[in-house]
Amino acid sequence: MERTGRIIKSISGFYDVLDDENEELIRTRARGNFRKRKIKPLVGDKVGFDATGDLGYILEILPRENSLVRPPIANIDQAIVVTSSAEPNFSSNLLDKILVNIEHNDIEPLIYLTKADLLTAEKYNDLKQILQGYQTAGYQVFDDQDSYNDDQLEKLEATFADKVTVFTGQSGAGKSTLLNHIDKELGLATAEISQTLNRGKHTTRQVSLFDIADGLVADTPGFSSIDLMEITPEELPSLFPEFLKYSGQCQFRGCRHVNEPNCKVKEELAEGQIMHSRYDNYLYFLNEINSYKKRY
Numbered sequence: 001m002e003r004t005g006r007i008i009k010s011i012s013g014f015y016d017v018l019d020d021e022n023e024e025l026i027r028t029r030a031r032g033n034f035r036k037r038k039i040k041p042l043v044g045d046k047v048g049f050d051a052t053g054d055l056g057y058i059l060e061i062l063p064r065e066n067s068l069v070r071p072p073i074a075n076i077d078q079a080i081v082v083t084s085s086a087e088p089n090f091s092s093n094l095l096d097k098i099l100v101n102i103e104h105n106d107i108e109p110l111i112y113l114t115k116a117d118l119l120t121a122e123k124y125n126d127l128k129q130i131l132q133g134y135q136t137a138g139y140q141v142f143d144d145q146d147s148y149n150d151d152q153l154e155k156l157e158a159t160f161a162d163k164v165t166v167f168t169g170q171s172g173a174g175k176s177t178l179l180n181h182i183d184k185e186l187g188l189a190t191a192e193i194s195q196t197l198n199r200g201k202h203t204t205r206q207v208s209l210f211d212i213a214d215g216l217v218a219d220t221p222g223f224s225s226i227d228l229m230e231i232t233p234e235e236l237p238s239l240f241p242e243f244l245k246y247s248g249q250c251q252f253r254g255c256r257h258v259n260e261p262n263c264k265v266k267e268e269l270a271e272g273q274i275m276h277s278r279y280d281n282y283l284y285f286l287n288e289i290n291s292y293k294k295r296y
């Protein structure tokens, strides 16, 4: 009889499946017909499988809610955007770019500040102000100056239950360090970042889901840059949740909030209800996306 479960790890052609019924871990292979159809099972996939002997076989992959390429994971509910204050420096442009990519994949982003202990009290307060703006825009923000404050870690863990969570962010932002604080037994490799380049070394390679606080959690390889290749100019305004609050009141359906008359988003921007940095980054991204189109 076919059993169901979720792939939580993939290692050179084998997939470790967590059985839905009894939480047993079963090593499986994909049936040859997947390879012929060019379907590759992903960590996070819900699968139907069959296991009689030592080794099981994946019989079917259930429809995916979403999937990421980097890291290759399917059916993700939320992403913890690990956002460094210093080394590497905070960049609202990078943060917004990450958020837009996550929103595009129908994943809920949460913002988690790290390395604020490296800031002066004044710089930290400035950054906190900015992050308050993200809270107002609709994001859950964790902004304690001590990233490993127990209360805050508990609040973060409380969001894991019954979800698949990925940790994402720039290389060197502190993803592995944060996860190691959450689960002392993980022992993920962390790296000193290269001082001269102010850019992290890539220390995280394999993708697997860990069972933490009644949920499944993945560390992911950091990146040094990301693009907006998958996003269209039509879609972009819908990836800013605070624009969505007002776009229904713009005069034109499909308003891009650039030069259109009676644009409610621009009114709210002028009123201070929408952050200037977010709007400026929006225009910047729109430009970037349009420049891709010209090239191809």
Ligand SMILES: Nc1nc2c(ncn2[C@@H]2O[C@H](COP(=O)(O)OP(=O)(O)OP(=O)(O)O)[C@@H](O)[C@H]2O)c(=O)[nH]1
Residues within 6 Å of the ligand: 082, 114, 115, 116, 117, 118, 147, 169, 170, 171, 172, 173, 174, 175, 176, 177, 178, 189, 190, 191, 192, 193, 200, 201, 202, 203, 204, 220, 221, 222, 223
């Ligand atoms: N001062 C300070 N250093 C931190 C903090 N969090 C992480 N670090 C340091 O930053 C460096 C990079 O941390 P990692 O956890 O390896 O970063 P990562 O995001 O997992 O990096 P990749 O694996 O390259 O994506 C390490 O030297 C950590 O010790 C923090 O809150 N404060």
Ligand SMILES: [Zn+2]
Residues within 6 Å of the ligand: 247, 250, 251, 255, 256, 257, 258, 260, 262, 263, 264, 265, 266
């Ligand atoms: Zn508008």
